[in-house]
Amino acid sequence: MFTALIISFVLLLILGVPISVTLASVTMIVLYFFTPSPLIAIPQQLFNGLDNFVMLSVPFFILAGSIMTQGGMAKRLIDVMNFLIGHIRGGGAIAAILSCLFFAALSGSSPATVVAIGSIMIPALKRSGYPEGFSIGLLTTAGSLGIVIPPSIPMIFYALVMNVSVAELFMAGILPGIMIALCFMIYSFILARKNNWRFERKIPFREGIGYLKEGSWALMLPVIVLGGIYSGIFTPTEAAAISVAYSLFVELFIYKELSYEKLRKAAVESAVLSGSLLFILSCAMSFIWLLTTEQIPERLAEATMQIAKTPKMFLFMVVILFLFMGSFIDDVSAMMILSPLFFETLRRFNIDLVHYGIVMVLVIEYGFLTPPFGLNLFVAMGLTKKSLIEVSKAVLPFLIILLVCLLICTYVPWISLYLPTTFLR
16 A cells, blocks of 8 residues: 555656645555545545634735735835945945844744845945845845745645744744855855945934834834734634734825736635635645554654664654655645654654744745746746746855754754743743
């Protein structure tokens, strides 16, 4: 049975079948030929996979991110960061990273962060004397923080397939996200000093205070959403709904930059993306049900522990496996398929599921920046009208930094576990 499962899965991927259809088809093949269970179990499991209150947070967070991308929140954040640090050497690049960091805490989406911040900051950095390649690479990679800094859509998916607390995952992503951003800032500052890149215009104090007043509405959203989740005032799903209501209020009545056409575009884009992601998730949950029923994770755990003798060796193998799988399917799908397979192995090695989840999210972030499924690369290509090779070359130095951060977070669990252990456990 296991051999048939692997062969049919690989064959369908080679034929270019969408991952959601591949998962459902493999489940159907194995169920029909190798188990006594009726095929009616498949639609039942598809429904059960979506029958979860936390699932509602996914379309809400996606819609909130689309609204903010179409509106004026990103511009206000950039104005605030430029006022605070834009005038120092390399300040423009650091302001761009901080803008991505804060917008990530608003949208929870990596591509949305690249679009919202990159469309403004890439031309601005070029006008200020920063090299084009550096500007493209910086915004493409800094935008990937959208899936590390909470709220994060991949974190919600991981929480669903591994039965982990969403609040703990959100809190665990804060320190790794800040560490990655700091590494990008240090690299940018060193290059600025070495190449004597021009200073940004120093914004007058009175003008800057105006930026702070306008930007305060955008800065308050992560405080409301994340503060409400961690304090227990509302659940992640309720927080997602509040983020939609708040962003609509600010964009329509405060900034007044969200036209009917922009709102319609945001609604359509978020509906399409939500539908595709939720269908993939429901198919993955049915596939996971099949694996669990046939006790495949237990068999895999026994085989894995014969090869990987220590938790560190196992984590290294998993990181390499996911980076390799990213060449065939997108990393979010790989996480939903493979993580439940390793559940029993994680339990036997006593690896914290929250720590493992952050490692998976960082691997996904890396996958967003590497071909052939590097979504951020395609977004940057659309923004800059550059080829995939040009964008990939621009991203390469930052990928090296990100890989080092990934390995540090993998082997120093304290970085991801300190906050949830201190405040939520």
